[in-house]
Amino acid sequence: MLKALVMRELTTLMRRRRIMALQCGLVALFAILVAIRWPTDSRMALTGSRSQQVFQLFGYGLLATLLLILPVFPATSIVREKKQGTLALLLNTPLGPWRIFLGKLTAVLALSGIILVMSLPAASACYAMGGLSLYGDLWKVYQLLMLAALQYAVLGLLVSTYSNSIDSAVRLAYGLVLGLSVMTLGPHYFFQGTKGYLADIGELLYGITPLGAMMSLTGAGDVGSKGLITKTEVLGRFTVTSLIVSVIASACSISRLNHTIFDQARPQGAISDDQTQSVRFFRRLFFLVDPQRRSSNISSLVNPIMVKEFRCRRFGRLHWLLRLVAVCAVLSLGLTYATTAGTFDWGVETIGGIMVVMQVALLALITPSLSAGLLSSERESRGWQLLQTTPMSIARIVWGKLLSVILPLMLILCATLPGYLVMVYIEPGMELQVKRVVICLAAMAVFAMLLSAAVGSLFKRTAAATAAAYGVLLSICALPLLIWLGRDAPFGHKTVEAALSVNPIAAALSVIRMPGFQDYSLIPANWWFLGIGSIISLLVLLTQTYRISRPQ
Amino acid sequence: MTTDQPRKTATDIPVVVMEHLTKQYGSFTALNDLTLTLNAGQILGLIGPNGAGKTTAIKILVGLIRPTSGTAKIDGVDCVSDSGRIKRLVGYMPDTFGSYDNMRVREYLDFFGAAFGIAPRIRAKRIGEVMETTGTEYMKDRFVESLSHGMQQRVGLARTLLHDPKVLILDEPVNGLDPQARIEMRDLLIQLAKRGKTLLVTSHILPELTRICDRVAIMTHGKLRAFGTVDEIGRQVSQQRTIESHLVSADQVSTAANIIRQAIEPGADVVEAPAEAIVRFRTARPESELGEVLARLIQGGIRVTQFREVQTDLEEAFMSFARPQQAIVSTPVSAGGPIHA
Numbered sequence: 001m002l003k004a005l006v007m008r009e010l011t012t013l014m015r016r017r018r019i020m021a022l023q024c025g026l027v028a029l030f031a032i033l034v035a036i037r038w039p040t041d042s043r044m045a046l047t048g049s050r051s052q053q054v055f056q057l058f059g060y061g062l063l064a065t066l067l068l069i070l071p072v073f074p075a076t077s078i079v080r081e082k083k084q085g086t087l088a089l090l091l092n093t094p095l096g097p098w099r100i101f102l103g104k105l106t107a108v109l110a111l112s113g114i115i116l117v118m119s120l121p122a123a124s125a126c127y128a129m130g131g132l133s134l135y136g137d138l139w140k141v142y143q144l145l146m147l148a149a150l151q152y153a154v155l156g157l158l159v160s161t162y163s164n165s166i167d168s169a170v171r172l173a174y175g176l177v178l179g180l181s182v183m184t185l186g187p188h189y190f191f192q193g194t195k196g197y198l199a200d201i202g203e204l205l206y207g208i209t210p211l212g213a214m215m216s217l218t219g220a221g222d223v224g225s226k227g228l229i230t231k232t233e234v235l236g237r238f239t240v241t242s243l244i245v246s247v248i249a250s251a252c253s254i255s256r257l258n259h260t261i262f263d264q265a266r267p268q269g270a271i272s273d274d275q276t277q278s279v280r281f282f283r284r285l286f287f288l289v290d291p292q293r294r295s296s297n298i299s300s301l302v303n304p305i306m307v308k309e310f311r312c313r314r315f316g317r318l319h320w321l322l323r324l325v326a327v328c329a330v331l332s333l334g335l336t337y338a339t340t341a342g343t344f345d346w347g348v349e350t351i352g353g354i355m356v357v358m359q360v361a362l363l364a365l366i367t368p369s370l371s372a373g374l375l376s377s378e379r380e381s382r383g384w385q386l387l388q389t390t391p392m393s394i395a396r397i398v399w400g401k402l403l404s405v406i407l408p409l410m411l412i413l414c415a416t417l418p419g420y421l422v423m424v425y426i427e428p429g430m431e432l433q434v435k436r437v438v439i440c441l442a443a444m445a446v447f448a449m450l451l452s453a454a455v456g457s458l459f460k461r462t463a464a465a466t467a468a469a470y471g472v473l474l475s476i477c478a479l480p481l482l483i484w485l486g487r488d489a490p491f492g493h494k495t496v497e498a499a500l501s502v503n504p505i506a507a508a509l510s511v512i513r514m515p516g517f518q519d520y521s522l523i524p525a526n527w528w529f530l531g532i533g534s535i536i537s538l539l540v541l542l543t544q545t546y547r548i549s550r551p552q
Numbered sequence: 553m554t555t556d557q558p559r560k561t562a563t564d565i566p567v568v569v570m571e572h573l574t575k576q577y578g579s580f581t582a583l584n585d586l587t588l589t590l591n592a593g594q595i596l597g598l599i600g601p602n603g604a605g606k607t608t609a610i611k612i613l614v615g616l617i618r619p620t621s622g623t624a625k626i627d628g629v630d631c632v633s634d635s636g637r638i639k640r641l642v643g644y645m646p647d648t649f650g651s652y653d654n655m656r657v658r659e660y661l662d663f664f665g666a667a668f669g670i671a672p673r674i675r676a677k678r679i680g681e682v683m684e685t686t687g688t689e690y691m692k693d694r695f696v697e698s699l700s701h702g703m704q705q706r707v708g709l710a711r712t713l714l715h716d717p718k719v720l721i722l723d724e725p726v727n728g729l730d731p732q733a734r735i736e737m738r739d740l741l742i743q744l745a746k747r748g749k750t751l752l753v754t755s756h757i758l759p760e761l762t763r764i765c766d767r768v769a770i771m772t773h774g775k776l777r778a779f780g781t782v783d784e785i786g787r788q789v790s791q792q793r794t795i796e797s798h799l800v801s802a803d804q805v806s807t808a809a810n811i812i813r814q815a816i817e818p819g820a821d822v823v824e825a826p827a828e829a830i831v832r833f834r835t836a837r838p839e840s841e842l843g844e845v846l847a848r849l850i851q852g853g854i855r856v857t858q859f860r861e862v863q864t865d866l867e868e869a870f871m872s873f874a875r876p877q878q879a880i881v882s883t884p885v886s887a888g889g890p891i892h893a
Contacts, residue, residue, distance in 0.1 A: 165653070268694065271693045385650060388662065
């Protein structure tokens with residue numbers, strides 16, 4: 001029984017053209033990487049530095065592939081079956097929840113296994129180049145990759161059991177990836193070497209992320225260590241935490257796979273206006289803008305599409321945005337205050353770096369989820385056909401949709417402005433830098449919005465559009481950083497600078513003089529890239545909108 | 553409502569005019585030389601099997617598809633070259649609802665009202681009116697995605713009526729509805745026609761169309777096969793008529809059947825129903841010769857209470873046209889209705 005389920009899941013996955021393209025692309029990439037560093041000289045360095053340089057990139061590349069691509073499949077797996085009605089059929093068979101879970105997990109792990117197996121020739125080539133230990137290097141990296149695949153596959157399935165729509169599952173899965181693998185590095189970076197509970201929390205979180213373990217395994221553990229030498233066995237800690245997380249998430253997922261997953265009443269549409277005055281008062285106090293109030297008619301002065309987009313998104317409702325903005329503002333001001341008060345000896349550059357990273361992470365997480373489905377959600381819900389029968393022009397529709405993304409992004413950008421202002425007040429010499437950082441962030445917001453919208457417009461389904469937009473945006477943000485990790489060896493200063501010039505995060509960090517980025521001059525090359533990229537994305541979006549809206 | 557009696561609001565002013573409409577996708581012809589006219593205040597039922605070209609014809613009318621050749625006009629406005637004006641003249645309800653997440657029914661209608669450029673004050677009044685007409689007032693605060701299919705169809709109709717269009721084009725409005733919701737939707741459509749709206753409705757539920765439509769068009773393989781009232785189509789379909797003879801006594805059924813067999817063409821289908829005291833037969837004989845059959849029955853001592861033609865229903869007509877061999881050999885039929893084939 002289990003075999004049939006695994007085969008069905010795996011066949012469905014492997015039949016997709018994108019998976020085939022991914023496999024071919026990965027093999028080609030690894031082959032090129034090895035070929036570039038393959039010794040052509042008759043003499044060889046016994047230290048094996050060349051193979052270690054390749055191996056470093058190889059490890060990060062594989063990990064990035066797993067983190068960016070793998071979670072989408074489990075995250076959409078159960079919720080898709082729930083929507084299609086096949087989950088009810090599965091639950092009605094003698095398979096039982098744990099077999100269904102195991103079948104889906106095995107299929108995703110098999111896919112990640114295939115990806116890892118396809119990387120073995122490149123890994124063997126690295127080993128053949130010398131300087132790598134079979135157990136100490138190769139096996140440990142593969143052990144880490146397998147654990148990461150297990151952890152994120154299980155988390156993806158957990159997300160899928162709790163989600164009500166496919167695209168929200170995709171968003172949540174990428175949020176988890178970003179939070180658990182990248183954001184967890186932050187506290188360790190800032191509090192390492194100090195004493196107290198913040199340092200302990202930072203250390204604890206460092207054990208959760210596979211990136212920390214990979215850095216330690218590939219000899220990049222000193223990156224961001226500020227000269228401190230750590231004796232912690234990072235891989236061991238990651239092994240333990242990932243297994244614990246996997247077991248807990250599996251138990252939670254299996255416990256969800258029963259009738260309760262369908263046992264939800266249809267929302268009755270409660271309205272605050274019909275409640276008592278005290279209830280209305282408290283709701284207003286709590287929400288500021290009560291999402292359950294009866295909304296007024298759309299004004300003639302605003303774009304109705306924009307209002308519709310805000311009303312359709314649960315997260316787009318004003319009370320959520322206000323909370324997000326408040327959190328951003330409080331955090332940025334808090335960080336700046338901490339430096340001013342001398343609580344942490346970080347320097348203004350580091351504080352600026354934290355704020356930049358925080359904002360970029362927010363933009364990278366929120367923008368694709370807002371703009372990738374602008375067209376695909378309409379096509380999927382068949383709302384596009386209805387819009388076509390209204391007298392609204394294509395330009396007005398597209399502008400309304402873009403406005404619904406621009407406004408939240410502007411709010412997020414403006415939220416940290418007080419922090420930057422305080423920074424300039426402390427260090428007036430940084431005014432130009434801060435201005436440039438704000439331009440970098442604004443340019444990134446526009447670029448991320450248009451890129452996500454353009455990529456998303458190529459798909460008919462929102463989940464695929466969201467996943468593709470996240471994939472492309474995170475690749476632009478993450479891949480140049482992989483090259484940055486290999487700075488000086490195997491990549492020279494010019495190569496790293498060229499690669500970083502497409503990366504908006506690196507550009508902002510270089511402007512703020514964040515340690516590690518201060519040697520690169522990325523402006524105005526980055527602005528040119530973002531500008532041209534934005535224009536191309538806008539053209540793609542408009543062309544695609546025109547294409548789907550003209551009479552057949 | 554019977555199809556023989558045109559609705560009082562129906563006029564002779566043509567509102568929807570399709571002339572030689574053809575739509576081709578490569579070598580595949582989705583719509584083949586469709587010509588028909590629909591007058592103001594009429595309800596036209598467009599029926600046909602899947603892939604017959606109904607939705608293609610509808611989409612041409614609402615400006616979502618361009619015809620390969622031919623013209624389509626609504627109220628004198630060309631559907632291809634002046635699609636902007638068509639959008640205000642037509643209310644289109646597709647076969648899928650087109651819902652939006654987290655949106656309440658009132659917000660949904662408000663959005664489409666704003667999309668049609670209706671001023672906020674007028675819009676509020678108009679939303680109230682269409683909600684009252686479609687009976688959706690009680691669900692105004694419900695989320696559209698949480699509504700049942702029947703409720704969604706009503707909200708869809710309310711949305712269609714928002715900008716007060718002259719012509720309503722409804723694609724499968726009763727599809728998937730339970731019997732009660734179907735009756736309610738049927739009554740609603742009749743009510744709209746009474747208010748002077750011209751309706752073009754597609755449906756697979758044929759009894760529904762029989763009850764509400766002034767005209768019916770049957771399409772197969774992209775071609776119009778029949779057009780007219782249900783009765784007219786019934787006559788077109790069947791060269792052989794079904795005649796029922798009701799007798800006083802069930803004992804005479806067998807004798808009556810023998811007399812009929814001798815009176816009509818040899819091998820004709822004669823069915824005896826002693827339980828109902830009826831003899832039913834199919835014949836291609838004209839009206840005058842049928843009188844002869846009745847005379848022979850009376851002469852043979854058969855006591856006849858009724859001798860009448862059974863009307864061919866829409867289902868039978870539809871099946872007759874939907875049969876593949878029929879579809880290939882038959883030619884467009886023009887009978888009774890304003891068809892210019």
